Amino acid sequence: MYRSLFARDVFAELDRLQRDVQEAFDLSPSIRGIGRGGFPALNVGSTPQAVEIYAFAPGLDPVKTQVSLDRGLLTIAGERATDLPSGRDDESAVHINERFGGRFRRVVSLPDDVDPDGVTADYRDGVLHVHVKRRESAQPRRITVQ
Amino acid sequence: MNDTTTVRNERASRTDAAARNEQRGDAALMPPVDVIEDRTGITLRADLPGVPKEKLRLQVEAGTLTIEGDVSIATPEGMEATYAEVDLPRFRRVFTLSKELDIGKVSAELKHGVLTLRIPKAADAQPRRIDIKVG
Numbered sequence: 001m002y003r004s005l006f007a008r009d010v011f012a013e014l015d016r017l018q019r020d021v022q023e024a025f026d027l028s029p030s031i032r033g034i035g036r037g038g039f040p041a042l043n044v045g046s047t048p049q050a051v052e053i054y055a056f057a058p059g060l061d062p063v064k065t066q067v068s069l070d071r072g073l074l075t076i077a078g079e080r081a082t083d084l085p086s087g088r089d090d091e092s093a094v095h096i097n098e099r100f101g102g103r104f105r106r107v108v109s110l111p112d113d114v115d116p117d118g119v120t121a122d123y124r125d126g127v128l129h130v131h132v133k134r135r136e137s138a139q140p141r142r143i144t145v146q
Numbered sequence: 147m148n149d150t151t152t153v154r155n156e157r158a159s160r161t162d163a164a165a166r167n168e169q170r171g172d173a174a175l176m177p178p179v180d181v182i183e184d185r186t187g188i189t190l191r192a193d194l195p196g197v198p199k200e201k202l203r204l205q206v207e208a209g210t211l212t213i214e215g216d217v218s219i220a221t222p223e224g225m226e227a228t229y230a231e232v233d234l235p236r237f238r239r240v241f242t243l244s245k246e247l248d249i250g251k252v253s254a255e256l257k258h259g260v261l262t263l264r265i266p267k268a269a270d271a272q273p274r275r276i277d278i279k280v281g
Contacts, residue, residue: 040195041195041231041232042229042231043227043229043230043231043232044227044228044229044230045221045222045225045226045227045228046225046226046228047222047224047225047226048224049222050222052221052222052225054196054219054232056195056196056231056232056259057195057259058193058194058195058258058259058260059193059257059258059259059260060258083180083191084180084182085182085184091184091185092182092183092184092185093182093183093184094180094181094182095181095182095183095188096179096180096181097180098178098179098180099178099179099180099191099193100178100193123258125195125196125197125198125218125258125259126193126194126195126196126197126258126259126260127195127196127219127259129219
């Protein structure tokens with residue numbers, strides 16, 4: 001279904017196998033499954049003020065990439081054009097073909113305290129960084145003792 | 147497909163690279179690549195997301211091409227990683243080149259995390275049309 005960013009990586013394959021085994025034994029997995037291994041690869045981090053999502057998606061056209069947040073679900077979708085020669089061109093040969101090409105969509109479930117109006121996204125060196133602020137009211141506060 | 151004109155990516159070169167990694171103790175992710183050959187040379191594209199130009203190292207030595215890059219992403223201070231699919235900050239991949247490739251004329255471009263390498267074939271290795279004389 002998905003093509004991993006890291007094709008032919010033995011450790012990633014072992015990791016996938018382990019996940020499949022885990023999923024088979026887990027009687028109540030998440031309704032969206034474990035999306036690991038698709039394109040783009042995702043890293044997620046958090047600070048008390050915000051949630052940071054890094055999508056490793058090289059070679060995208062930022063204009064054609066959609067980032068949306070709806071009811072706590074962050075969706076990153078778009079298309080990456082393939083650079084391979086068309087089949088009609090018999091002058092060239094494809095020796096290795098591992099890079100992802102085509103449409104993609106990944107969905108991340110965010111914590112409840114995020115602020116839907118505080119989302120920014122930037123694209124740099126092939127990494128899409130989405131910064132989602134947490135709501136002011138949810139942030140830790142120091143309480144002065146009277 | 148002509149075996150002598152491919153950028154060979156045989157197991158041998160990968161195990162060499164793995165052995166070297168172990169020695170140096172620095173594991174790296176293997177970037178996915180596309181390798182396309184045409185009449186005049188080879189085009190290699192590699193996905194290296196998060197690697198800026200100044201952190202990319204390309205080396206051609208003794209018939210091998212090494213692509214190595216460090217992932218450099220500005221993260222806010224005190225950020226706690228909660229989930230990671232890219233769990234190493236480095237990419238590395240080694241290819242064995244074949245001798246008709248002209249390593250002196252390699253050109254490289256890095257854009258939006260995609261490295262494009264063009265390795266032309268040496269002039270005397272380029273195909274030539276042979277005229278048939280009719281006697």
